[in-house]
Amino acid sequence: MDLYEHQARELFAEHGILVPRAEITDSSKEAREIARRLGGRVVVKAQVKSGGRGKAGGVRVAADPAAAELTARQILGMDIKGHTVGTVMLAQPVDIEAEFYVSYVLDRAAGTFLAIASAEGGTEIEEVAAARPEAVARIPVDPAEGVTTATAARIAAAAGLPPQTVDVLVRLWNVLTREDAVLVEVNPLVRTAQGRILALDGKVTLDDNARFRRERWGAQEATHDDPLEAEAAAKGLNYVKLEGEVGIIGNGAGLVMSTLDVVAGCGARPANFLDIGGGASARTMADGLNVILSDPSVRSVFVNVFGGITACDAVADGIVSALDSVRLTKPLVVRLDGNNAARGRAVLDARAHPLIQQVPTMDGAARRAAELATNAT
Amino acid sequence: MAIYLTKESKVLVQGMTGAEGMKHTRRMLAAGTNVVGGVNPRKAGRTVDFDDRAVPVFGSVADGRARTGADVTVLFVPPAFVKAAVVEAADAGIPLAVVITEGIPVHDSVAFHAYARRRGTRVIGPNCPGLITPGESNAGIIPADITKPGRIGLVSKSGTLTYQLMYELRDIGFSTCVGIGGDPVVGTSHIDCLGAFQDDPETDLIVLIGEIGGDAEERAAAYIRDHVTKPVVAYIAGFTAPEGRTMGHAGAIVSGSSGTARAKKEALEAVGVRVGSTPTETARLVTERLARRE
Numbered sequence: 001m002d003l004y005e006h007q008a009r010e011l012f013a014e015h016g017i018l019v020p021r022a023e024i025t026d027s028s029k030e031a032r033e034i035a036r037r038l039g040g041r042v043v044v045k046a047q048v049k050s051g052g053r054g055k056a057g058g059v060r061v062a063a064d065p066a067a068a069e070l071t072a073r074q075i076l077g078m079d080i081k082g083h084t085v086g087t088v089m090l091a092q093p094v095d096i097e098a099e100f101y102v103s104y105v106l107d108r109a110a111g112t113f114l115a116i117a118s119a120e121g122g123t124e125i126e127e128v129a130a131a132r133p134e135a136v137a138r139i140p141v142d143p144a145e146g147v148t149t150a151t152a153a154r155i156a157a158a159a160g161l162p163p164q165t166v167d168v169l170v171r172l173w174n175v176l177t178r179e180d181a182v183l184v185e186v187n188p189l190v191r192t193a194q195g196r197i198l199a200l201d202g203k204v205t206l207d208d209n210a211r212f213r214r215e216r217w218g219a220q221e222a223t224h225d226d227p228l229e230a231e232a233a234a235k236g237l238n239y240v241k242l243e244g245e246v247g248i249i250g251n252g253a254g255l256v257m258s259t260l261d262v263v264a265g266c267g268a269r270p271a272n273f274l275d276i277g278g279g280a281s282a283r284t285m286a287d288g289l290n291v292i293l294s295d296p297s298v299r300s301v302f303v304n305v306f307g308g309i310t311a312c313d314a315v316a317d318g319i320v321s322a323l324d325s326v327r328l329t330k331p332l333v334v335r336l337d338g339n340n341a342a343r344g345r346a347v348l349d350a351r352a353h354p355l356i357q358q359v360p361t362m363d364g365a366a367r368r369a370a371e372l373a374t375n376a377t
Numbered sequence: 378m379a380i381y382l383t384k385e386s387k388v389l390v391q392g393m394t395g396a397e398g399m400k401h402t403r404r405m406l407a408a409g410t411n412v413v414g415g416v417n418p419r420k421a422g423r424t425v426d427f428d429d430r431a432v433p434v435f436g437s438v439a440d441g442r443a444r445t446g447a448d449v450t451v452l453f454v455p456p457a458f459v460k461a462a463v464v465e466a467a468d469a470g471i472p473l474a475v476v477i478t479e480g481i482p483v484h485d486s487v488a489f490h491a492y493a494r495r496r497g498t499r500v501i502g503p504n505c506p507g508l509i510t511p512g513e514s515n516a517g518i519i520p521a522d523i524t525k526p527g528r529i530g531l532v533s534k535s536g537t538l539t540y541q542l543m544y545e546l547r548d549i550g551f552s553t554c555v556g557i558g559g560d561p562v563v564g565t566s567h568i569d570c571l572g573a574f575q576d577d578p579e580t581d582l583i584v585l586i587g588e589i590g591g592d593a594e595e596r597a598a599a600y601i602r603d604h605v606t607k608p609v610v611a612y613i614a615g616f617t618a619p620e621g622r623t624m625g626h627a628g629a630i631v632s633g634s635s636g637t638a639r640a641k642k643e644a645l646e647a648v649g650v651r652v653g654s655t656p657t658e659t660a661r662l663v664t665e666r667l668a669r670r671e
Contacts, residue, residue, distance in 0.1 A: 108591040111490045111562045143487045210482035253625020254535020257614040264617045275625045308520045308540045
């Protein structure tokens, strides 16, 4: 899960990394009060989980409290790459003398974390990395050792950062490990005219798998933009809403991804990704079907199950029991193979619902579901 | 022969007495796996009856290894305890640890992979279905009865796609099928398995299944170009996955321009690997390729 900038800076501050004074609000009136408290002149920053805020007009300087109110009113409610701005952060401006870039990211290939640092921070860091890769230092961190003062000194030296940043590099590593983050980034890390090192902006991505031991942002994580995604998550289903018209349910992430592709190859668009997981019960199947059928853009549904741990008869029972709670108004194409497939097929045959049809192969079933969705228009 | 797992392999199950452990130990035994014991400190000294087999429970991996000569361990341990369990297996000198558990924090994975590597323990997974050498041994949760022994080697990030391809190619059969797992950091890579299959005299052709996220398939392509002379047929899932959304597996996410299915397919095709557009077409490419050899 990505954190908002203001949450990231909260973590930085707790771990002893200096940040500018700032407050957040969702009201432009309050923005005026905050600006007054912070000394009048402030930077107003949209709080959205998206890059490119500056270029989109979501980061602006306001000269006084009245301007802060006006600017906040303009930024609140703005759309930045599909994200609506609900809160703004007002921060004290800083006299910047130099801008740097530092981050720790997961290096999948090496199976460890990588420190990335550059003496040329700021909004153009991607361009710097592409044009002059030698200006960006990339140093693997031994997970057993972590980032000690000595390691941090090596990173700073390799990137050409001033010695005062060594302490920040160690503290940022502590944010990564103690908060179970998979990415921490400070851009820019600045040196002020007074010689202090400050994190002006930052990004933190937390590991969803570590939720069980990091409940701090729990309430936040439960909020989903899409109501169906929220409902599916509440039922423990792995569901992603997409833009198409063929609803897709399957077992196992790989098979469901593959099903999406095969349906798209037949000229239709998948409406969603829904993985009922391994060993799914009839209840899980019924829940999944209910979620998909409540999506108004769905015109046909493709249930694609290869029973391994999952038993096909449990899946068929789930489909049949779902018919008690939802009225099936859309055609359902079902392909069952593997564990208990014969019994599963027999259960559906016995129910003989006019809108349910079975197709024995994955490719054939995908073609049928695509046809049904296209003809429904 | 086969890679990593044969009928001689002696298998311990960490977490055998839990619900998942019990269910899958029974299935492994039915598939012919030589399960020599379970591990649970609170139930040491007892035995668990699986139909006609009584399997002893040991208090530690070290004890189980000392008494049985176990050389493989399969872990059905809850996410919070996996790190300690892998460290225990590595300390006991077990050469192969298969981690089925999903949902492990990545900092834990990074730590136990580094530890196991240093101790010389190969880890397969986490978040994987394990591996099977059909007709000989099954370490994990792959259904054993959907295929038979043969001469195809299979390495895959996805469990269900592994099953799908095993089933489609059931008449030809497999030397070993390895599910390496869908997490961002896994212990055994496509490359490790490609190298092992290349060296295995009983493998004629290799099937590689990949999915979006990371660049493991691109690295596998470079390895194939330089080291693999056996034919490789591939399948990649996730062409329709949108950027920035995790598609089920923790590692299956397209971020920016990297990790796309298209890039992976192109990298593999550039080194002469045939890439199927559906699992069924992939199976057909395998059949054609093998027919051409005869």
